[in-house]
Each structure stands twice: as structure tokens, then as C-alpha cells.
Amino acid sequence: MRSDVLIIGAGGAGLVAAINAHSQGAKVRVITKEYPTRSQTCMAQGGINAALGNASEDSVEAHIQNTLKSAHGIANEEAVRLLCQRAPEAVEWLDSIGVCFSRTKDAKIAQRTLGGASAPRACYAKDYTGLKILHTLYDRCNALGIEILSERYLLNLVTQKSISSDVYIGGATFLNIRSGEVETYEAASVIVATGGYSRVYDSHSTNSTSSTGDGLATAIRAGARLSDMEFIQFHPTALKNSSILISESARGAGGYLLNSKGERFTNELAPRDEVARAINEEIQKGEDVFLDIRHLGEEFIDRELPQERKLAKLYENVDPVYELVPIKPVAHYTMGGIEVDENSSTKIKGLFAVGECANHKIHGANRLGGNSLLELVVFGGQVGINAAKYAKTFDKVIDASEQTQRDKNFVAEVKESTNQIDFYEKRTLIGNIFYNNVGISRDEMGLKEALDAIYKIQKELPFMGVKDRSKTYNTNLVEFIEFVNMLELCENVLVCAISRCESRGAHYRSDIPKQNDIAYKAHTITYREDGVLCVNFVE
Template sequence: MIDVLIIGSGGAGLTAALSAKNAGASVTVAGKAYPTNSQTSMAQGGMNAALGNVGEDHIRSHIADTIKSAKGLCDEAMVKQMCEEAPGTIAWLERLGVPFSRLDNGETGTQTIAQRQMGGASAKRACYAQDYTGLKILHTLYDTCLKEEINFLDEHYLLNLITEEGRVKGATFLEIRTGEVKQINAKSIVIATGGYGALYHGFTTNAYGSTGDGIAAVLRAGGAVSDMEFIQFHPTALKHSSILVSESARGEGGYLVNEKGERFVDELKPRDEVARAIFSQIQEGQRVFLDVRHLGEEKLMELLPQEVELCKLHEHVDPAKALIPIKPVAHYTMGGIEVDSMLEVNGIKGCFAVGECSNAKVHGANRLGGNSLLEITALGKLAGTNACKYTLDVSDTPADDTQRQKDAQEIETLLSQAEAVNFYPYRERLGNLFYHKVGIVRDNDHLHEAFAEVTAMQESQKEMGIADKSPANNQNLIEFLEFKNALLLAPAIITSAIERDESRGAHFKIGFESENEALKKHSIYHLGKEETCK
């Protein structure tokens, strides 16, 4: 029986795996894709830590910026812990081999880690590796896991958690390569499966697979989710592909301009404010562009080489010579699995959650740019260590295979039944619905319309199926299971947004444009009911 099962092989999962292994646990990492394909690779701009390498900075300033961005909905103790651990986490990553960009210290001949400013920050705080920061961190973590001989089960799609008397005992998976439904018994589990940005299909920087699979599994197992209405829209995605143009482009001095050539917002304000300013311009019929031409080709290729290539490939624009057409799209989900200060899932003992799937109350109503990579590493360590500690007094008696048999029967039914309704058009419709009615600017009429449409989709889902009936390597089946999870989470987002009659952080509602002190609370959602608590 495995001590610690990590579900999800991105930066949060890999950090938790290394931490648990270092604490003495036997560790297996299961992921539906390969580690180097995770969403962490899309975090380009940098990772916050108050090192003070470029001007004066302090940990207390990092804490204050994070709390300010959270708009009253963070746990200040958790924020303090994360920010205080940031310098040590950077040092740890550097020891592992992350190739952070460097600054020459003049005559001394020494070098320090370079830092850049990101939106909402009071100092140049984001440590970076050109504009490949998340990718470099991810590869380094994965290489270290391989050196530590941590076991990986790639292409294992999470189906459900196995629980007995409120304690986790393992999980069931569909092995994508073979089509076999498997049970993995474990004394503890760390869920690190990422967020739910793919509900905004076609209007998100996220991969199609960011459908909240781990969050949905926790809901089905009796856990709760919280603050699901808080979804961050990144101001600068390429207009036609929704591919991210990192905030580092603005941090290095890029301008936002409309088609008249006018700058209309301070580019380094928090992301929610910048996204709404761009949205307002678009609503007025203006096209919006990112202008980095004044930075010069040499500086762009030194600091932002990935952005340059993405613009050339997907927009056929050379940023050194032309304006980059952009739009704001869904980027990061602040809400997620409700956990305590130990990152243990409320209501499921021995199950921990970390990263974008988890609501550790460090981002609140709006995440500070540069804090996502910090969260997955600083808190990833915490999750792995706590999961290992939990195993010390836990029985190694495995669960029976009731859940596995149930899940195997469901997969067999999907493979055998006729496809009455094709689900792919509904996936497109859900993305369009969420972007336009549960998007950057919301109102209750559109939210109620969205809820009615989602309810109708859930009813239609009973008739949906898959065309591909082969058990092995069936991407059609995986995408259908992902769509079912997206539809499970959709009502949690909409009902939480309806209940929050105020504007706070990333949640902006017409008719309720200011914060309401009475609603400075977390929205808690279980399957079948919603409640609000302090």
C-alpha cells in the first residue's frame, strides 16, 4: 500500500512528491498527461519573493500586496506563511538547478537573481527565467523526481476517490493506454490536479484539460468547494487564439493602447482592473493592442523570446515592429477545494489538496501576479510533508473494490451505448455561455440565464455519448469525462456568483459595483446545497 499518492504531475504535485519522499514516505505520482505537459509550463512571467535584488523590497510588503489584492478574503496567516517562505523556496529551486535569469553586480563579478515588476506589486519582486519561468521550474522538479526514483503513473485519468468513514483510502483511475479501470490504495492522497479554467472553452489561456477533475472528485466524495465565483481574467491574450502574452511584457514596460493609439489604463494595476478597462474599450467598439515596439528587438529577444515567437506564429505579428492585438480571457481560478491550514480537505481525512485546485485562502478575490508559482512550491512542500505525517498512524488495510467495480461499469456502459447526442457542440456552447454571461462583468439576469442553460445541458447530458468505442487510447472518452466534470462544477460557480451581490476583486457585478462588508465571507458549496460562512 502506497504511503502518499499524488494525483496531478504539475509543479504542485511534483513539489509535494519531493517533500513527501524527503520525509520518508513511499510516493507515487499519477497524472492524466505527462509532467512536462502540465499547466505550470504556461506560467511565464515569474515567481514572487522579496529578495530585494532590484531596489528595496521587504517580506512585509509582499504580504501587504497579496492581502490588498485579495480584497479581504484571504487567510492572513496563510499569506504570511507563504510570503515568508518565498526567499527560501527560491533558494531551494536554485539549488535544484532552476536557471533563473541573472544580474551582474558590477565590479564584484558576482551575479544575483534578476527580478521584474508585475501587476499589483509595490516592487520588482518576480524572479524569472526569461519568459519560460514555469517551464524551467517544472522541468527541474521533474528531473529531480526522477533522480529521487519517485514512481510515475502517466496517462492515468482520475475517476473517483475511495473513502471509508470519512477517511481517504485511495482512488480509481482509467489507464488511458489500455482502457483498464484501476484502483490505487494509499494511506494518504495529495490532489494537485489544477483549476477549472477550461469551462471557458475557447476563451481561456488554459489547456482543454483544465476541467477541475480533482475538484469534481472531491465534491462527489462529500467534500466542499469554496469561492468558485472568483475567476481571474488575464488582460493580455492573443486576440484570435487566446494564447497568453505574459504579464512580464507589461512588467518590462509594454503599453496598452486602443486603435486611436491612446493609453487608457495603468498597465501595472491588478489584473482585474486592467482586464475590465480593456473589456470596456472593446464594448465601446475599440480594438485593443499591446505595444512593446519601443523596447527594441534586442531587449525583446533577451527577456521575452517566447512571447515574440508566439505572436509571430499565432497572430502573424512581429512585436518589435507592430502592435499585438489582444483580449482578456479566463486565466486562473482562485476558488477550489475547501482545505484547512494544513491543506487537508475539510470532511475527508488524509486527503490534502494544493495548487490551483485548492483554496488555501492565499489569493482571496484576486490573485497577485507572480504568486501562483510561489503557491505551488511553498505550499506544495507543506502538503507533501503533512500527507507523510498523516500516514504514520494509519492502518495499511486496503479498501474493498466497490468503487472500482462501479466505475468500471460506468465506463463499460459509455463504450457500449449509442451516441444519441454529440457533446462537443455543448462544450463549445458552455465556453461561450460562461465567457459572455459569467465573465469579466456580470449581472444577475445573465447569471440566472446561464444557470438555466447549464441545467438544460445537464439534462441533455443523459443522452450524450461518445462515437469512439475502442477501450484503449480513447481521447473521445477522456474528453467526455472531462466535460461531465465541467458541467458538475458549473452550477457551483454560477450560484456563488448570484449570491454575491457586490463587486469584489475578480467578481464584478453591475448594479452592485462596490464591496459589501456583510458579504466579506467565503462562499461554500456542497453537492446539492450552497451556504455562506465567515
């Protein structure tokens, strides 16, 4: 089952990579644990940034400066410039393949202002932007005949060390959720596009239950490095009782944030870290916080924000045309990820990463709203081409049999576990600990308490397992393996957060509220050495 390019993950980043790798003549295979149209990309509702020249006050340079400012000093300016300069071309490409962007009266692509932007720059399709992009990319892949295999859960990457100690990728192993079999897919190059890890916060996240960081966990096990894991963005406006996302487009259109007294207390279009902290401070005072879009009117809301009205009515039983919408900040996006270079390559030869699971060092300490969809188009295109070129020169034979057998043994052992401790209860516990101790505001004591809790749960892991011993569609088994991966990432996040003794962007330390550019204007890097998690700061 060998391919030139194996892409793990079928969200926006993975599908863009597949289209571009295919354009280079590569044999491409995409494998995903869910169906492509259910990926997290569909939750990016607000828009995709590009300075198209429609607004007189906007420019590519303004986009660059907004991005760098939001990143709080630790973005790579060269990477940011590449991202912003290619933005108009990226939107033009999406338009050319059929993305149905909203239009102005003179038929130009409509744009709105999102938080942290100095001009209306986000191109949008009502409040379904990510969904429309994702569906168009999926249709394009199908039209090109690109193979997409769904319901395969990533277990591990297949690697091999050469005589010179270089580590090469050779493919990956998967659990076929439908059949229960462990499968191996060999490839000359592998692109990890598995999304972020916000679901470590469990119910305190806007993300789907699939955002468990599988790609990051397998990458660090294989010898890759992770970076900036402490930077986790909290979206200011999720529904209070369900954590369902209410798009930034609602504030971009003119929505207000009000406390229980009916007072506006912050600039609604400040960068997300600032708005989330302002809301959190109101909540800590005992205030409830609401989103108010009543003044926009029913006609505008139904035309531009139909999904937000539908979600508020469905999950909160309020109609935003007439009522205030109760909201709270929850975990939304992970700036950290697999460390990659300017070519989207990792330290493992032939292994690439893209999208939210990767760290191209463009978001720094706080992602600018509207840049996530842009990242997946710009760097998805780059990584697809680079992985295809690498595959053409790859001439090694890598034996996957040992890794395959290890993973078969692991699955069998999990099914034979005593299951004395319910891992679902521990998963909920971790989510609550992270929301309270590793959330919008953090301090050393709370972070160390959280790390101690993770170490304790790691020691209890041999006493956990699954109740379902069946072979086909064993979601209990998949969720247990996801839990194991999340434990790995929780440790990474906490070690980085404890090590960064300052406040910067989304990482706010109440015990050290100042930014320290002398000691910490650098990226945290984590890796495993002889089984021990190590952390360094690298500029």
C-alpha cells in the first residue's frame, strides 16, 4: 500500500496539500479518522485574511504588522511576510476553484474586520467560511481522483535510523475503525495535518471531540520536536452552557460585549487574548457576560450571521435578534505544534507538518483572527509541493514490520486490560483542571498542581483500559488511545508553561504579569530523550 505522499488528516490543510502534491505528479493518499467534511476547518467561520486592495486603509504591510503585533514578538517575520504576501493569491485560488464568497454590490469579494485587524480584511462566505472552503476542497480532491480513506485512526509513524544516525520516515500505522485491524501504509514522504489539541480542555473547548492532538503525540514519539505548546488561544465568545463557538464575525459586524449591568467593558475588536482576559476579569468579579447584536437588526443577522442566530437558539434557547446571548471564553486554537522549518519539514527526513498541528512560527503567542484559514492555504500549498519533490528523490526501503507488530500488540494489550480506573472520569478531571489552572490566567502554583495531577494519572494508566472488547467500530478503544495521546500533550503544555516565567499573549501568568524580552523572547522546544521530556528556549 505504498504511495509517494501520505497525508494524515483531511481538513483544509491536508486537502490543499493533497491537491498541490497531485499537481506535481505524485501518487497521493489521504487518510483521516473522521470524514473530511467533519474536520475542524468547518468551525473557522469568520473569514480568511487577505489585503485585496478593496479598502483604501489596508495593505499587505498592514496585514504583516497586525500579525506581528498580535504575536507579541515571537513570530518569525520572514514566515509572516510570506503568509501575508501570498494571501491575495490564496484567496484568488479559492475563488477560482469555486468557493462561494459573499460579494459586495459591485461583485467584489466582501470583507469584514476581525479582532486585531486595522482594516476590513477577512474575506467571508456569510458565517460559514471554513465550511464552504472545506467542501470546495473536498469536491476538488474527488474531481482529481485523489484517494481518501476515512475512519482510520493514526497509531504511530514508521521511522528508521540510518548508519549516519539520520531518521527517515517510511509511512504510518493506523487502526481501521471499521474492521478493527491494524493497517500499515508506506510512503516516501508523510504530511501530518491532524489539527490541534484544544480538546485537552474537554468540554471547555469550541473544538470537536476529535481535536486530541494525535499527530503531535505520534510525532514526538517518533523523534520530532514540538514548540510553543504553552500558547493556547481562548476564543472570547463561546455559548455559556455548551461552549459552542459564536464567530468573531458577530463582533466584526458591530456586536457589543456587555456585563450584567449592561456596560461595555472592553474594545470588542482588540486581539483575542486581550478580549478573553477582559471577559474573564468580569466573570471573576461575579458578572455574567453577554454578546449583544440586537441593534444589527433581523434582516442583517439573517443575511450575514444566520448560523450564529441558529446556534444561539438551539443551544442557549435565546434569539439574538431580541435577546442578549450569554457567553464565556473557552479553549479554541493551539498556536504550538510540531516544529517545522521554512519548508514545512521536521527533524525527521521526509516528515512534514502543516495546519494547526504544525508551528510555522506565524502566530507567535496569539493568533490573529482570520489567519488560520490563510495558513492552511499558503502552507498547505507549499508542503504539498515540497513533499512531492522529496518523494521523487527518495530511494530507501524502510521496514515497517516491527512497528506494525508493536502496534498490534498494543491494541491487543489494551483490550486485555483490567480497566480498574475509568479513563473517561480522568479525562473530565483533566479538562476541569486545565480550564481552571492552565486557562486564561495562570500562576506557578496552579501549573505545578496540574502537572502533579498529570503525573499521577500517567502512573495510573496501566490500570485503565476499555470495557468494549469488540473488534469493529470500537470507539471505546479509539477514545482510550486519544486519552493516552492527550496525557503526553498535557505534560508538554505544562512543562512549557512553567518554564516560561513571564506573560506573553495567550500565556498570561498572574504571578508574573509582565513580558520579559530579555529572557523569554524565544520559542519553547520540547522533545523526548531516553524517555525523558526535555525543554529548551530557542530564538
